[in-house]
Amino acid sequence: xxxxxxxxxxxxxxxxxxxxxxxxxxxxxxxxxxxxxxxxxxxxxxxxxxxxxxxxxxxxxxxxxxxxxxxxxxxxxxxxxxxxxxxxxxxxxxxxxxxxxxxxxxxxxxxxxxxxxxxxxxxxxxxxxxxxxxxxxxxxxxxxxxxxxxxxxxxxxxxxxxxxxxxxxxxxxxxxxxxxxxxxxxxxxxxxxxxxxxxxxxxxxxxxxxxxxxxxxxxxxxxxxxxxxxxxxxxxxxxxxxxxxxxxxxxxxxxxxxxxxxxxxxxxxxxxxxxxxxxxxxxxxxxxxxxxxxxxxxxxxxxxxxxxxxxxxxxxxxxxxxxxxxxxxxxxxxxxxxxxxxxxxxxxxxx
Amino acid sequence: xxxxxxxxxxxxxxxxxxxxxxxxxxxxxxxxxxxxxxxxxxxxxxxxxxxxxxxxxxxxxxxxxxxxxxxxxxxxxxxxxxxxxxxxxxxxxxxxxxxxxxxxxxxxxxxxxxxxxxxxxxxxxxxxxxxxxxxxxxxxxxxxxxxxxxxxxxxxxxxxxxxxxxxxxxxxxxxxxxxxxxxxxxxxxxxxxxxxxxxxxxxxxxxxxxxxxxxxxxxxxxxxxxxxxxxxxxxxxxxxxxxxxxxxxxxxxxxxxxxxxxxxxxxxxxxxxxxxxxxxxxxxxxxxxxxxxxxxxxxxxxxxxxxxxxxxxxxxxxxxxxxxxxxxxxxxxxxxxxxxxxxxxxxxxxx
Ligand SMILES: CC(C)[C@H](C(=O)O)[C@@H](O)C(=O)O
Ligand SMILES: CC(C)[C@H](C(=O)O)[C@@H](O)C(=O)O
Numbered sequence: 001x002x003x004x005x006x007x008x009x010x011x012x013x014x015x016x017x018x019x020x021x022x023x024x025x026x027x028x029x030x031x032x033x034x035x036x037x038x039x040x041x042x043x044x045x046x047x048x049x050x051x052x053x054x055x056x057x058x059x060x061x062x063x064x065x066x067x068x069x070x071x072x073x074x075x076x077x078x079x080x081x082x083x084x085x086x087x088x089x090x091x092x093x094x095x096x097x098x099x100x101x102x103x104x105x106x107x108x109x110x111x112x113x114x115x116x117x118x119x120x121x122x123x124x125x126x127x128x129x130x131x132x133x134x135x136x137x138x139x140x141x142x143x144x145x146x147x148x149x150x151x152x153x154x155x156x157x158x159x160x161x162x163x164x165x166x167x168x169x170x171x172x173x174x175x176x177x178x179x180x181x182x183x184x185x186x187x188x189x190x191x192x193x194x195x196x197x198x199x200x201x202x203x204x205x206x207x208x209x210x211x212x213x214x215x216x217x218x219x220x221x222x223x224x225x226x227x228x229x230x231x232x233x234x235x236x237x238x239x240x241x242x243x244x245x246x247x248x249x250x251x252x253x254x255x256x257x258x259x260x261x262x263x264x265x266x267x268x269x270x271x272x273x274x275x276x277x278x279x280x281x282x283x284x285x286x287x288x289x290x291x292x293x294x295x296x297x298x299x300x301x302x303x304x305x306x307x308x309x310x311x312x313x314x315x316x317x318x319x320x321x322x323x324x325x326x327x328x329x330x331x332x333x334x335x336x337x338x339x340x341x342x343x344x345x346x347x348x349x350x351x
Numbered sequence: 352x353x354x355x356x357x358x359x360x361x362x363x364x365x366x367x368x369x370x371x372x373x374x375x376x377x378x379x380x381x382x383x384x385x386x387x388x389x390x391x392x393x394x395x396x397x398x399x400x401x402x403x404x405x406x407x408x409x410x411x412x413x414x415x416x417x418x419x420x421x422x423x424x425x426x427x428x429x430x431x432x433x434x435x436x437x438x439x440x441x442x443x444x445x446x447x448x449x450x451x452x453x454x455x456x457x458x459x460x461x462x463x464x465x466x467x468x469x470x471x472x473x474x475x476x477x478x479x480x481x482x483x484x485x486x487x488x489x490x491x492x493x494x495x496x497x498x499x500x501x502x503x504x505x506x507x508x509x510x511x512x513x514x515x516x517x518x519x520x521x522x523x524x525x526x527x528x529x530x531x532x533x534x535x536x537x538x539x540x541x542x543x544x545x546x547x548x549x550x551x552x553x554x555x556x557x558x559x560x561x562x563x564x565x566x567x568x569x570x571x572x573x574x575x576x577x578x579x580x581x582x583x584x585x586x587x588x589x590x591x592x593x594x595x596x597x598x599x600x601x602x603x604x605x606x607x608x609x610x611x612x613x614x615x616x617x618x619x620x621x622x623x624x625x626x627x628x629x630x631x632x633x634x635x636x637x638x639x640x641x642x643x644x645x646x647x648x649x650x651x652x653x654x655x656x657x658x659x660x661x662x663x664x665x666x667x668x669x670x671x672x673x674x675x676x677x678x679x680x681x682x683x684x685x686x687x688x689x690x691x692x693x694x695x696x697x698x699x700x701x702x
Contacts, residue, residue, distance in 0.1 A: 078540070082537040110464075111465065111575050111576055112462050112464065113463065132504070132538065135540075137504070139541045139545070141508075144508065145512075146507075146509075147545060148506065148507050148508075149544065150503055150541060150542070152503050153503070154499065155499065155502075156498065156499050157499075158496065158497075161496075186429045187438070187484060188483060189434065190488040190489060191488070191500045191501070191502050192429065193429075194498060197494070216593055218633075221599060221600040222600075225600050225604070238535070241538075246572060248572060249572040249573075249575040254572060
């Protein structure tokens with residue numbers, strides 16, 4: 001029997017390369033890990049015309065967790081793979097928490113002139129199943145001068161409350177105990193009002209937590225000018241998408257940004273489904289196959305995966321190994337391949 | 352008779368203070384300017400229960416242009432003044448171009464460690480009348496656990512094409528002749544598809560322009576890591592809102608960011624209405640009345656106003672005076688009040 005049964009979706013572009021390094025590190029921990037690879041993405045789509053078969057989805061439900069590389073390729077029309085594979089998995093497996101740490105590791109170069117590691121250490125709790133990501137909308141008179149195209153954002157008390165509660169619980173585990181809601185209440189008055197009321201109501205149960213609010217436009221400014229104002233950020237799916245790429249940028253680049261698509265239900269309960277871990281970066285087809293993508297984001301995503309499965313000791317070992325590697329990179333800079341970075345971090349995990 | 356008949360809406364918070372300095376500079380140019388002040392905003396709302404009366408709106412249509420300070424105050428529920436004054440003006444006066452330069456002036460400190468003035472010099476052409484700003488949406492079972500709240504984004508070929516054409520024309524006036532569409536085509540598939548098709552179609556008429564595309568999440572990253580990739584950015588109303596605050600941050604702060612809400616129709620035509628110029632910053636009630644807000648953004652907005660009215664020489668004089676002031680600030684830094692900054696720039700405009 002195995003400690004962890006893992007489904008692996010390498011996906012498109014650099015996905016396979018970075019996932020290989022994530023697995024290399026995972027397999028070095030002394031855990032019994034069984035991995036099954038699912039070839040989803042552009043190649044599968046071109047070969048079969050399929051994106052994600054119902055049977056595959058049903059199978060995926062049987063694993064402890066999923067590790068994903070990247071989904072999306074210019075050879076497929078925009079949105080097809082994203083919607084029918086990546087977002088479908090997030091929605092079907094009810095990954096209502098998209099957890100994205102924004103943390104500047106010591107030694108890592110940030111584009112911000114004045115930021116020190118202690119200034120950039122937040123976690124973005126991005127809602128993962130609602131808002132404009134629901135895919136609702138339509139088009140009429142397409143291609144004519146009378147075309148109209150709509151997109152609809154769906155937001156529910158159920159969906160907002162559960163992710164807000166998760167964010168408050170997360171804030172309780174952090175020394176600063178601060179939670180910031182980011183939205184655009186002055187324009188998205190219906191959805192913003194719902195979010196603001198839910199945060200206000202739930203905050204009454206958490207008197208230890210300092211709660212504040214920031215418009216998304218101002219937040220994007222503060223990510224650059226005053227990142228220390230943020231500890232836990234809870235936000236809508238689309239705003240979280242934008243802010244976490246920005247967060248990755250200020251914390252040293254998209255090559256380091258990890259994420260977890262979390263279904264927080266108790267294992268064994270009806271609501272449970274495997275959570276899915278992936279780097280924040282995309283498939284970067286321009287550098288695919290060149291052994292030059294940075295696998296660190298995927299390796300840190302593996303750490304998040306282990307943490308989620310209760311393997312906190314192993315998770316910490318990986319994070320530590322990465323932290324040391326990141327310091328070394330600065331001190332003794334040599335250009336390394338994807339594989340070499342994976343090897344070096346693996347050596348640190350085992351050594 | 353006057354050269355310029357101007358409606359002035361000081362608005363809330365610091366609005367009045369910064370507008371006073373904008374007018375000080377404007378009045379120093381030797382033009383005959385007639386200004387009429389409209390007291391809209393929180394105080395007017397509390398006193399009368401009204402936001403923007405139909406008659407006021409009708410009157411405003413009669414001016415050459417509008418100068419606005421800032422609208423919004425915590426004493427009024429979120430969205431009321433924004434929707435019923437600011438956004439109502441943008442929509443009713445058909446300000447379909449929201450023009451927002453992102454430019455790092457020499458001498459200005461940017462939070463980005465490596466950016467030089469030549470790296471940050473773009474102009475964001477934000478659509479101003481569509482998308483989620485249309486205000487469509489609703490709520491059902493408000494306050495219950497079954498609440499749902501929706502927001503709807505409306506996008507039309509008419510609305511997209513006219514702003515895209517404006518952006519291509521703008522790109523033609525700039526040395527780099529590059530236009531980047533920013534959207535989220537992989538998730539907002541209906542609206543994104545419309546935008547992408549319109550840009551592709553119109554680009555055929557502008558073979559001199561290099562056109563590319565960037566997802567909004569990636570764009571927010573590149574604003575920080577690689578701002579030189581952008582020259583003219585054309586984007587949706589909401590994405591433009593977020594990116595231009597971020598742009599203000601990287602270009603030295605919200606105290607410097609100017610904007611124009613432009614109705615580009617020919618004066619005298621049926622579609623014409625006065626354009627409206629305003630700093631990108633908000634009403635900042637926390638520092639209101641303290642004579643410490645930076646009026647530079649408003650002063651640069653006055654330059655945009657003059658440029659729009661064909662007073663290019665005067666506009667250039669203001670921009671030049673500001674540029675000199677910005678260099679001096681670095682060299683010989685003293686803390687100045689709102690009024691002192693206005694005085695100094697006025698002196699440079701006249702001297
Ligand atoms: C690929 C895309 C659909 C996805 C998203 O928008 O969520 C990505 O940008 C991310 O952040 O994981
Ligand atoms: C005040 C608000 C409605 C406005 C907007 O969202 O457009 C502001 O943020 C801006 O950018 O001018």
